[in-house]
Amino acid sequence: MAVDLFRIDDRLIHGQVVVGWGQPLDLAFFVLVDDAVAASDWEQELYRMGVPPEMELHVRSVEQAAADLAGFQARPDHGMLLTADIGTMRRLADLAPIPRVHVGGIHHRVGRNPKLRYVFLTEDEEIALRALAAKGIEVTAQDVPSAASLSLDTLLASTGDG
């Protein structure tokens, strides 16, 4: 499939994504799924400037992304789909087939418990990840390609020292 990677990362487009994943995996395009960014030309321009010219950035609302996903999947090259939070990925998964999701960065906030160096989750967010897995989606955690891909069970059993 053209979109090999479905990532939840609260920083959306940033160095780890564009350089860390994009360059070694030779990603040709990113699909940024976010209703607020899709509604703002300035926000789109902000993220577009962060993507090198040889890579494409497509910004979609959740509903637009669901409608366009089959087209992205038919491309011969490879890409990554990004959401900033679990809720957005869940909404997309309710509308379109998502085979797998990796948690790439959900950082500390009040109410979140430490899981990994780059993942902090509220209890509701843990439930939401389990709900994604219950739909048959393979849920893992991995910040960069060279790091180990951790299963959902391993992620949820972690307590922040990983």
Added chain:
Amino acid sequence: MTSSSNVSAGIVIAGHGGFAAGLRDAVECVAGPQPRVATISNHGLDADGIAAALADAVDRVRADVIFTDLPAGSCTIAARRLAKSRGRITVVTGANLPMLLDCVLKERVGAAGATLSAAKGRDGVLVIAAEPTSGVEDGSHGG
């Protein structure tokens, strides 16, 4: 060498991991203490956390220029957002030591100063290829 004490505007260096603190440390090795240079790392912070840390650093040193590492980095995204909301901040990506030294030693301020420092940073990037060896070499070279 001049002191920056008579310059009202400071600068912020922002980047991944220990980039900013390391760069400031390197600047201070050459140019002495830099009380008007603030640093932040994106380590462990989400986008809102980076934005808050950056705004705090800018206010602390009354910065009018933010130097970042990657054009695509989360610090650059946050810096551009802050520049848009404040309207008087210049963002320079790809910061390096020659660039920062030019900025603090020449007491650069504002967009015009940042442009000069950025040019100095670009000039500091050289590719020095090994010269072809000739004759008998034993493979040992001095420092």
